[in-house]
Amino acid sequence: MISGFRSQWPITSDLAAPRGRVRVFGTEAGLSGRFLEDLVIAANEAATNVPQHGGGGGGTLTAWCDGAGVDLEVVDVAGTLTGAHLDTERESPGRVAGLWLIRRPCEEVGLVGVAGHVRLRLRLYRRGGRRSDPTGDHQR
DSSP states (O other), X not given: OOTTOEXXXXXXXXXXXXXXXXXXXXXXXXXXHHHHHHHHHHHHHXXXXXXXXXXXXXXXXXXXXXXXXXEEEEEEXXXXXXXXXXXXXXXXXXXXXXXXXXXXXXXXXXXXXXXXXXXXXXXXXXXXXXSOOTTSOOOO
């Protein structure tokens, strides 16, 4: 994995663009297999919440990596996501199921409100990082 590799993209209603860009980012950073797929899924679910629940205000998706793993940050400029969304244990009517899906591959998930914006931070550790994968499926 290339340490210090970083990219940032705008989030618009074209959600295929961030998925493709994160996949390229991950590949260029040296990721593969299940870890790359988990990264793309987490980024997609996080980015989807901006146009869907963010009031149309737009946002940004930033990805960077270090020797231990990958971080994603999604900024919702409308500031509508809350900590209650992160506490959703499973998909249910009226809840933001995407945030529940994000928690599955990510070891760390945090939501912070800053100056009217909301920053959703995600952390995925590579193999040998904080979370171990007993199946050996993750190529971290």
